[in-house]
Amino acid sequence: xxxxxxxxxxxxxxxxxxxxxxxxxxxxxxxxxxxxxxxxxxxxxxxxxxxxxxxxxxxxxxxxxxxxxxxxxxxxxxxxxxxxxxxxxxxxxxxxxxxxxxxxxxxxxxxxxxxxxxxxxxxxxxxxxxxxx
Numbered sequence: 861x862x863x864x865x866x867x868x869x870x871x872x873x874x875x876x877x878x879x880x881x882x883x884x885x886x887x888x889x890x891x892x893x894x895x896x897x898x899x900x901x902x903x904x905x906x907x908x909x910x911x912x913x914x915x916x917x918x919x920x921x922x923x924x925x926x927x928x929x930x931x932x933x934x935x936x937x938x939x940x941x942x943x944x945x946x947x948x949x950x951x952x953x954x955x956x957x958x959x960x961x962x963x964x965x966x967x968x969x970x971x972x973x974x975x976x977x978x979x980x981x982x983x984x985x986x987x988x989x990x991x992x993x
Contacts, residue, residue, distance in 0.1 A: 884947075887917035891983045894951060897971045899990040907958040907992065911971050911985060915952050920945055921976040924954030928969035932987050935970060942976075966991045 896911030909926050916922060922943050927935040941956045954973055961967065971985040 884917075884919065888914055891916050891981050893971075893983060893985055897969070897985045897988060902990055902993055904963060904993065905960060907961055907990070908955055909958065909969060909971060910953060910955045912951050912953045913973065913981070913983060915945060915947075915950055916973060916975075916981040917945070918979075918981075919975040919977065922952070922954075922981070923974050923976070924956045925972050925974060926956040926958065926969050927972075928958065928967050930965065930967060932968035932989070935968060935987075961992045963992050 891913055894912050894914060897909055898911070899907060899909055901908040909924075911924075922945055923940045924943060925938060925940045928937050928939070929935045939956050939958050941954070943952065943954060945952060952973075954971070956971070958967075966989055968987055968989050970987050972983065973981045975981070
């Protein structure tokens with residue numbers, strides 16, 4: 861038994877076990893936002909923007925992207941967070957974190973998502989606003 865454990869631990873440490881690959885989710889015909897975007901958390905250090913879409917499909921890794929700024933016609937800042945699609949779920953919730961925004965400041969934002977190659981999923985949210993505390 862000690863020989864088996866030793867062999868397995870050497871295989872794990874040497875990286876010789878095969879990596880598990882995620883299945884590619886079939887793409888949907890029309891992607892749309894079904895909930896949000898909304899700002900469930902506005903804090904001094906962290907602001908979270910969240911929205912739900914029907915599962916975009918394609919590559920397993922996607923990014924939620926928020927374009928934001930102090931002028932609704934100039935959303936010149938961008939934040940993004942990765943997410944792994946679950947091929948067995950009909951929807952995907954994106955959450956993007958914005959850090960260290962100054963207090964008592966109004967920001968305008970819009971959301972979109974893209975795959976890990978930078979290809980847009982083809983849906984963009986409306987321009988909305990929030991004010992930091």
